[in-house]
Amino acid sequence: MSLSDKDKTAVKALWGKISKSADVVGAEALGRMLVVYPQTKTYFAHWPDMSPGSEPVKAHGKKVMGGLTLAVSKIDDLKAGLLELSEQHAFTLRVDPANFKILSHCILVELATIFPKEFTPEAHLSYDKFFTAVALALAERYR
Amino acid sequence: MVEWTDFERATIADIFSKMQYEVVGPAALARCLIVYPWTQRYFGNFGNLYNAAAISGNPMVAKHGTTILHGLDRAVKNMDDIKATYTELSVLHSEKLHVDPDNFKLLSDCLTIVVAAQLGNDFTGEVQAAFQKFLAVVVSSLGRQYH
Secondary structure: OOOOHHHHHHHHHHHHHHHHHHHHHHHHHHHHHHHHOHHHHHHHOOOOOOOOOOHHHHHHHHHHHHHHHHHHHOOOOHHHHOHHHHHHHHHHHOOOOHHHHHHHHHHHHHHHHHOOOOOOHHHHHHHHHHHHHHHHHHOOOOO | OOOOOHHHHHHHHHHHHOOOHHHHHHHHHHHHHHHOHHHHHHHOOOOOOOOHHHHHHOHHHHHHHHHHHHHOHHHHHOHHHHHHHOHHHHHHHHHHOOOOOHHHHHHHHHHHHHHHHHHHHHOOHHHHHHHHHHHHHHHHHHHOOOO
16 A cells, blocks of 8 residues: 555645644644543653643644654655654654554544545545555654 | 443534535545545445546445435434444344445544534534544444354
């Protein structure tokens, strides 16, 4: 299920639009995840406030979107492009990779709420594949 | 037995009372067939499913999508015993239709996304949690009679 040229084009095209509201998308998706999948809160117990819209959630959402923007720019070689991030997640953060799927789903839902017209089934397909590929690249250094 | 909060019951009732079955049903099934193309294996007699446009415009897909969505009505009306409500349908999906139960989750994710697009900002994290919990119970019940 590797990314076709069509997928890459679709991802870049919509990302151009998404990046204009990147901070909001990131913060909302992360906030959504913490509410819908409470087990993910275990990674953020050190935050004073984990509620949607709080400062730590907004700051972290921005960080996550920065990582995804990097991934879009390295879409032709995600493994190499995300090596550093993979090492960070593997050795420092030690996030269970099952959570990548959870956050991906929440970002897809957020895209559907913010861009109902642009998030067509075909865009959904390409983004689902892209996030799966990003998750795989992020898990590269785990073991 | 599944415990539902007042918020969850109200949220599910609200979403389904405003549901546009003929829009959401077809959109959810079409999206599933497009995003997860291997699900097309169950619809060999549906005619043209060659590309996204064909799937989205296919009248059999539209009709079946509406049927599936209405199938959720019985769960909405029997939230305190969804498992029993779906015993027959579970047997049907297993014995007659031979549907891999993993597919229920795929369709349920697509339905979540279509409803999210419909509700926009009203599809808050809390609403999503209630909706996904409801669908998870339905999915579990539909897979219950497989052996």
